[in-house]
Amino acid sequence: MTVSVQKPKDFIRMPGGKSDVYRLVRSEKEDNAQLEIVKSALVEYGLSENEAEVYFYLARTGERKASEVAEAICLHRTEVYRILRVLEKRGIVIETFETPLRFTAIPVDRAVEQLVEAQRMRVNFLEKKKSELIRLWSSMPKLLIEENKKEVFQMLDGESQVMLKAKELLDSAGSEAKIFAPDASLGMLYNNDFLTDLEQRSYNLNISLLTENSLKSRLICERLGWATQTHCIEDVEGLPCFMVADRTTLLTIYRKKGEEKGQRHRKTKVVGLWTNCSALVDSMVALFSQLGETSEK
Numbered sequence: 001m002t003v004s005v006q007k008p009k010d011f012i013r014m015p016g017g018k019s020d021v022y023r024l025v026r027s028e029k030e031d032n033a034q035l036e037i038v039k040s041a042l043v044e045y046g047l048s049e050n051e052a053e054v055y056f057y058l059a060r061t062g063e064r065k066a067s068e069v070a071e072a073i074c075l076h077r078t079e080v081y082r083i084l085r086v087l088e089k090r091g092i093v094i095e096t097f098e099t100p101l102r103f104t105a106i107p108v109d110r111a112v113e114q115l116v117e118a119q120r121m122r123v124n125f126l127e128k129k130k131s132e133l134i135r136l137w138s139s140m141p142k143l144l145i146e147e148n149k150k151e152v153f154q155m156l157d158g159e160s161q162v163m164l165k166a167k168e169l170l171d172s173a174g175s176e177a178k179i180f181a182p183d184a185s186l187g188m189l190y191n192n193d194f195l196t197d198l199e200q201r202s203y204n205l206n207i208s209l210l211t212e213n214s215l216k217s218r219l220i221c222e223r224l225g226w227a228t229q230t231h232c233i234e235d236v237e238g239l240p241c242f243m244v245a246d247r248t249t250l251l252t253i254y255r256k257k258g259e260e261k262g263q264r265h266r267k268t269k270v271v272g273l274w275t276n277c278s279a280l281v282d283s284m285v286a287l288f289s290q291l292g293e294t295s296e297k
Contacts, residue, residue, distance in 0.1 A: 038108070045115035047087075050075060054083045055092060058105035065100050090114065156272035162253055163192045165274050166243065170197060173245035176206040178288045183216040185241030185253055188270070190220050199224060210291050212236045242284050249274070250281045 035056070042052040053073050058064060061072075070080040084103050087093035092111040096102045105111065156162045166189070170177060179198070181189055189195050198207060211217040241253040256269045275281070 042111075042115075045112060046119060047115070050079070051083050051087060054080060055087055055105050055111065058093060058103060059108055059111075063096065063102050063104040065102055067100075069103070090118065151277040152275065153277070154274040156274065157269075159188065159192075159270040162251075162270050162272040163188075163194060165251055165272060166194055166253075167197060169243060169245050169249060169251050169274070170194070170201060172249070173201070173205055175246055176208070177201070177243060177245050178208045178285065179241075179243040180210045180239070180288055180291060181212075181241045181243075182236045182239065183212045183214045183220075184255065186211050186217050186220055189241075190224075195220070195224055208288070208292070210288065242288075244281060244284055244288065247281060247285055249276050250284055252284070 039049075039052045039056055042055065043049055047055065054069055054075075057069055057073055064072075066080050066084055067077055069075075069084070070077040073080075075083075084093055084095075087105075088095055088103075091114045092106050094104050094106065096104065106114075154165075156165055177198075186195075189198075198209075201207070211221070240255075243251050252273045254271050254273075256271055
């Protein structure tokens with residue numbers, strides 16, 4: 001019995017190759033953008049870029065030999081075998097009992113469930129270990145170290161690390177917090193529940209929020225019921241998001257533009273800088289005051 005495999009429109013059959021395989025080609029921009037989103041999501045769920053590429057190829061083309069996968073996505077066969085074993089252990093690739101070995105991918109919805117559940121189990125494991133590690137550390141003898149307050153910097157890479165630091169800064173604030181967030185950054189704060197935490201702290205914290213005078217910013221503030229507590233300014237081009245707690249600590253959030261790599265376009269990356277440097281803190285407090293003077297309530 002001959003099984004016919006429908007050719008996906010973003011793959012072509014390569015003539016003259018070592019094996020009869022479909023090779024990934026860049027065809028329609030809209031489809032490619034959607035495919036890149038899917039692969040990026042798989043990376044966020046814990047796969048490396050090459051692992052996501054291998055899984056994606058199998059999911060799109062069906063059962064394949066490792067040599068066919070290697071030829072199609074232009075990876076060394078040894079590396080492809082290693083990746084296939086990793087994906088097999090993760091439960092999203094299945095090996096057939098044939099010679100030569102063939103591999104197939106489980107459907108994307110099941111693969112995502114598998115990856116999410118694996119991450120959930122890992123988090124639960126770490127949560128159980130946390131109290132034990134803290135107890136062990138507390139029981140260890142400590143060296144007496146004289147603490148001298150120094151001005152320090154901390155670089156933060158990625159949205160998750162930046163948002164963890166933002167929430168830490170908010171939790172440590174004792175009397176006031178000043179926040180300037182253009183609409184893109186305000187959307188990020190909203191999606192990560194930072195603004196909800198901010199609203200809860202507004203009962204015992206003096207909060208000043210400046211944002212961009214845009215439809216997106218106004219809608220977010222209205223959803224939170226902050227329309228009357230927020231000031232909007234017109235010209236924010238080139239200004240990063242920043243927040244100052246108690247005029248002692250500063251977190252600045254930047255967006256790095258994506259870099260071109262072949263025909264792929266890397267998405268914008270979020271980075272941050274945390275510091276207690278008094279000169280930088282005072283400068284941003286002064287900038288915040290100047291922006292506030294030109295704002296519209």
